[in-house]
Amino acid sequence: MEKLVSDLDPEQVEALTDLMTLLQQSAAANGRTENVASDGPGLLQQMQTAFSNFSTMVIGHFQDLPDLFSGMISSIGALVSGTVAGPIHILIGAIAIILAAGFAAEFLVNRLTAAKRDTIQNKSPENLFETVKLVSTRAGLDLGGLLIFALVALIVGRIAIFDPVTRFFALQAVFWIVFMPRLIAALLRFALAPNRSELRLVTADDPTARSLYHNFTTLFAVVGVAFFLRNVMEGAGAEAGGTFRFFVGFGVNAWIIAVIWKARHGLTSIILGDDEDPTSGLERMARFWPYFSMAFIAFNWLLVQFTASMGVEALTAGRSLAVIVLVVFAPFLDTMVRGIVSHIVPPMQGDGPVAEAAHLQTRHSYVRIARVALLAFLILVVGRIYGLNLLALGGDDGSAVARNSVIFLLILAAGYLAWEVTNLWVAHQLAKDSPPAETQDDDAEMGGAGKSRLATILPLMRVVLQVTIITLTGLLALSQLGINITPLLAGAGVIGLAIGFGAQTLVQDVVSGVFFLMDDAFRLGEFIDTGGTQGTIEKISIRSLQLRGTKGAVHIVPYGQIPKLTNLSRDWVIMKLKFTVPFDTDVEKVRKLFKKIGQEIMEMEEFKDDLLAPFKGQGVADVDDVGIVVRGKFTTKPGKQFGVRKEIYKRVQKTFEENDIQFARKEVRVQLPENANLDEKQKEALASAAAAASAAEDKKPAAG
Numbered sequence: 001m002e003k004l005v006s007d008l009d010p011e012q013v014e015a016l017t018d019l020m021t022l023l024q025q026s027a028a029a030n031g032r033t034e035n036v037a038s039d040g041p042g043l044l045q046q047m048q049t050a051f052s053n054f055s056t057m058v059i060g061h062f063q064d065l066p067d068l069f070s071g072m073i074s075s076i077g078a079l080v081s082g083t084v085a086g087p088i089h090i091l092i093g094a095i096a097i098i099l100a101a102g103f104a105a106e107f108l109v110n111r112l113t114a115a116k117r118d119t120i121q122n123k124s125p126e127n128l129f130e131t132v133k134l135v136s137t138r139a140g141l142d143l144g145g146l147l148i149f150a151l152v153a154l155i156v157g158r159i160a161i162f163d164p165v166t167r168f169f170a171l172q173a174v175f176w177i178v179f180m181p182r183l184i185a186a187l188l189r190f191a192l193a194p195n196r197s198e199l200r201l202v203t204a205d206d207p208t209a210r211s212l213y214h215n216f217t218t219l220f221a222v223v224g225v226a227f228f229l230r231n232v233m234e235g236a237g238a239e240a241g242g243t244f245r246f247f248v249g250f251g252v253n254a255w256i257i258a259v260i261w262k263a264r265h266g267l268t269s270i271i272l273g274d275d276e277d278p279t280s281g282l283e284r285m286a287r288f289w290p291y292f293s294m295a296f297i298a299f300n301w302l303l304v305q306f307t308a309s310m311g312v313e314a315l316t317a318g319r320s321l322a323v324i325v326l327v328v329f330a331p332f333l334d335t336m337v338r339g340i341v342s343h344i345v346p347p348m349q350g351d352g353p354v355a356e357a358a359h360l361q362t363r364h365s366y367v368r369i370a371r372v373a374l375l376a377f378l379i380l381v382v383g384r385i386y387g388l389n390l391l392a393l394g395g396d397d398g399s400a401v402a403r404n405s406v407i408f409l410l411i412l413a414a415g416y417l418a419w420e421v422t423n424l425w426v427a428h429q430l431a432k433d434s435p436p437a438e439t440q441d442d443d444a445e446m447g448g449a450g451k452s453r454l455a456t457i458l459p460l461m462r463v464v465l466q467v468t469i470i471t472l473t474g475l476l477a478l479s480q481l482g483i484n485i486t487p488l489l490a491g492a493g494v495i496g497l498a499i500g501f502g503a504q505t506l507v508q509d510v511v512s513g514v515f516f517l518m519d520d521a522f523r524l525g526e527f528i529d530t531g532g533t534q535g536t537i538e539k540i541s542i543r544s545l546q547l548r549g550t551k552g553a554v555h556i557v558p559y560g561q562i563p564k565l566t567n568l569s570r571d572w573v574i575m576k577l578k579f580t581v582p583f584d585t586d587v588e589k590v591r592k593l594f595k596k597i598g599q600e601i602m603e604m605e606e607f608k609d610d611l612l613a614p615f616k617g618q619g620v621a622d623v624d625d626v627g628i629v630v631r632g633k634f635t636t637k638p639g640k641q642f643g644v645r646k647e648i649y650k651r652v653q654k655t656f657e658e659n660d661i662q663f664a665r666k667e668v669r670v671q672l673p674e675n676a677n678l679d680e681k682q683k684e685a686l687a688s689a690a691a692a693a694s695a696a697e698d699k700k701p702a703a704g
Contacts, residue, residue, distance in 0.1 A: 071238035085169035102153035176224035208266025264290035415473030512559035569638035591617035610640035627664030
């Protein structure tokens with residue numbers, strides 16, 4: 001250091017000395033900052049301090065309550081005495097002039113639109129579109145009249161009233177006590193239509209609609225009087241600060257909670273809407289929302305007061321009221337969304353229960369997507385009311401934590417959107433590809449025709465796509481949160497390899513099922529034989545089939561255990577019937593009778609669409625010890641052969657009787673010598689013994 005200093009000139013030495021001094025001062029300042037940070041209050045102590053300040057504020061407001069009442073009384077006295085807004089008679093006259101001019105202008109506007117109002121009054125809408133059109137037109141007329149009222153009142157107030165103080169209080173009185181309640185009443189009349197249920201945009205009964213209308217209109221009238229009184233107190237020099245806002249806010253919030261509690265069942269009906277078969281999620285939300293609204297209103301008021309006790313003025317009373325209005329009227333917005341969706345959803349494609357279920361699922365998907373969009377909109381609006389720009393948090397100017405959080409939420413939203421789009425696509429394809437449900441014959445002994453190949457594969461494809469969406473969304477979301485997903489992928493690979501070696505049967509079942517589906521070996525609703533197990537396919541999973549047996553039993557058959565599969569319901573079915581007739585029967589005559597029966601059944605309305613080939617004789621099929629076995633056959637659609645068979649049996653029996661043809665019956669003939677001298681009783685006994693011997697012979701098991 002001495003050598004270095006000796007080589008420097010005096011100015012350089014002085015600069016180096018100043019630099020060392022600055023470095024020492026900076027180090028000392030950093031040490032003090034660290035000591036202050038380490039000695040600062042902890043989170044628990046900060047919370048205790050905040051709650052202490054809140055309690056102190058609340059107690060102080062109650063202690064200031066007598067002063068508030070005395071200030072209100074003195075302010076009203078000052079207003080009457082003329083020290084606030086000028087002489088009271090001039091103020092009253094100014095208010096009367098403003099109201100007279102405003103009401104006169106509104107009356108003229110209403111007279112000009114009387115024909116339109118009469119049309120709305122006398123017309124009953126036939127659908128939702130006409131309802132929206134009528135109530136929108138009526139609301140436009142009401143709001144137009146109020147706008148004219150406000151403009152004329154403002155103009156007359158500025159022209160006719162010369163004293164600016166008197167003009168200010170007169171206009172304030174008209175605005176808060178007259179105009180604001182009427183504006184709220186017009187908006188509520190648009191949504192609730194308390195006196196005309198046919199124009200009501202929400203599903204609410206008359207008592208609920210009228211209760212909400214009158215209570216909220218009265219509430220805003222009281223709020224208007226409170227705001228005007230606050231202006232009077234400020235003009236009189238009385239204290240109208242925190243204590244006044246505290247008790248007015250408490251009263252307004254308590255009023256709203258009481259209104260919601262009284263109309264909680266009606267609000268539930270509004271949320272449920274006119275759905276004949278609401279989902280369980282909608283029912284739970286409908287029952288939960290009124291209680292959530294009351295809890296949120298109480299929490300919002302406490303949050304406003306708590307932040308006020310900390311000196312934070314971001315959450316003002318006006319912002320709090322705006323948030324409450326959004327929460328209370330969210331069910332109305334939800335009902336509007338569902339009404340719009342009902343007109344956006346495309347009409348049902350196809351017929352039958354599958355198409356109906358697919359159409360219903362499509363409608364529910366549209367509603368869920370619209371609700372997510374509505375929820376996002378409400379969150380953004382509430383954030384803006386509270387002074388938070390949630391969209392800006394995801395920009396480059398925001399913090400890394402906020403930006404990653406926003407991107408994380410966007411990934412979840414994109415995954416949910418992909419989930420709903422998948423459901424919509426599958427539902428659309430199922431509705432388009434599913435034929436109408438065929439009526440099952442009462443005499444059917446097995447399943448009929450199955451569904452299409454696409455309708456069989458699509459449910460499995462939906463499961464695969466949904467699992468893929470969940471996996472990708474989860475991995476991307478975890479990656480955005482800063483979690484390294486490489487070990488997760490490696491672990492998944494190891495687990496998959498272990499499952500492949502340790503669960504070879506499962507792998508065999510899955511692979512066999514894939515090849516069965518690729519070969520189109522079976523479809524939903526078909527009747528198959530899997531090598532000893534028969535039944536109608538009710539469910540197809542990744543590793544097994546679920547079959548419903550002819551007696552109602554359910555069989556679970558893994559794909560890997562199917563040695564051979566026989567499909568008994570694909571395309572068409574041939575059924576062959578055998579009849580035994582005596583040896584002396586004319587076989588050609590029987591064949592012609594069979595052909596006639598087949599033509600008659602073919603012309604029947606009940607069977608003509610199901611028969612692919614008519615019933616006809618095939619000649620002699622066999623000869624046994626009883627008679628001649630003749631056979632006939634017919635071809636039908638799968639599952640329709642049993643009703644046709646029943647009709648054929650009935651007609652063959654009737655036709656044989658009409659043509660003196662008997663069905664062969666097994667006979668036991670006993671040949672007696674010519675010289676046998678037996679009476680009738682002995683012959684009957686001998687015949688009975690021979691029949692018994694023949695029956696016993698038939699019951700013996702076959703040899704080998």
